Amino acid sequence: MAAKNKIANINTFSIGFSTIEEEMGNEFYYSNQVSKKFDTNHHKYSINDNDLYDNLDSVIGMMPEPMVSQDASAFFLLAKQVSKIQKVVLSGQGADELFGGYFWYDLMNKAKGSDYQKFSQHYFDRDYDDYKLTINKEYIETDYSKTLIESFFSKYNDTNLSFLDKVLRIDISKLIIDDPVKRVDSMTMSWGLETRVPFLDFELIEFLLSVSSENKVINNGKYYLKKIAKKYLNKDLVDRKKYYFPVPPLKIIKGKFYDYMREVLSSSQCINRDIFNRQNINYLLEKPNSNFTKLNGNKLWHLALLERWFQLNIDNKKPTSN
Known part of the structure; x- marks a missing residue:
């Protein structure tokens, strides 16, 4: 819309990670198409495994609550780079919930x-x-x-x-606020980057609540949004299969990422907390890449993130006795 209104020098941003096995680590192929179509100043950031690893504690420490979605790390590292260029960005959060995209x-x-x-x-x-x-x-x-x-x-x-x-x-009333918006806001504000979400305009929400939800999910969801998008983008781009944002090192767990999670779950803090089933921990450590959730989250990463969040946000902030 900004490009159609002849607003010059529009910056767009995308981030990618290393590809592991068949798990693709970026969507640059698609972001390049959109950037070329609208002649934006496109900034692509390829994050190597060392950068991701070195920032894991920072990402988890900035979470107001445990957030197991892999893309929290992506938002944090993308915001770090974007904040060097500008202080306000637009994000597409809310589109799936409003238009029936899941x-x-x-x-x-x-x-x-x-x-x-x-x-x-x-x-x-x-x-x-x-x-x-x-x-x-x-x-x-x-x-x-x-x-x-x-x-x-x-x-x-x-x-x-x-x-x-x-x-x-x-x-719209629960998930958007407590998951995607909170996740993006906490990660971007870590770097003083303000994220605005046009899809959550209250007039748009009110209008879409008056539209039949059954119609929204036609043809794999977001029927109305895709119909509009096809006026501006190629059909193949608009109709491609929806996919979660990829951060392969946090799904296919190897090397120092595995060591990080093993150390967290084997720590005295975790053992003394005694919340988790130790037999289950040992099983996940023994087979780190054989246990995934319905949405392809790695259960070992989920558990390690939760325990590390306890360590960084609860254990480290306990008042000391005089």
Whole structure:
């Protein structure tokens, strides 16, 4: 839109990591196409494994809460570079939630059962059974996620909203704020970089809430947004399969990344905390690249990140006795 309005010298930015095995580490091929189409000043940053490794503690330390998504590191390292050029950027956060872009929306809409049953089959990256394998028995209690989600759905009991309308409203009011926006904001503000999210304009949100959610998920999701995008971009670019942002060293865990996670989970702090099932830790360390979540997150990385977050944000900030 800025390019169409003849705004000159538009900067665009993308970041990439090393490719490991068949796990591609960047999307430069696609970002180059967009930059060329709109004649932007495109800045590409290739982050080597040493830079990523050296910043792991900084990334985790800046998290207001544990954030297992691989792209937190990408946002942190990208913001570090972008902040040297400008202090405000635009981000596309919120598009998937508003326009129905996630693949699980259509899957859960076609599922059978109660609202919660349809939701839980396809929404949770890791379910309650997985949680029970991860945590020591004395910490296993009620399935609080189930209670929480059922309470969200109950707010719409007296409405004529469809199941999918309810789901997108839950995501717009809960997920956007507590996950993608918080993740991006905490990582970019680490470098004094302000991120603005045009898709979260309240008038746009209000309008899209009036549009049928069932129509949004046509043709693999974001039907309306893709229809607009095809006026400006090649069809192949717009219709390519949605993919999570790749940070291969945090998915295919080897070398010093494995050593980092092993040391975190074998530390006296982790052992004394005694929250995690030690048998499960040993299993993940023995087979670091055989245990992935539904969304292809590495379970060893998830666990190591959580423990390291405890160490950096709780253990290191405990008041000392006089």
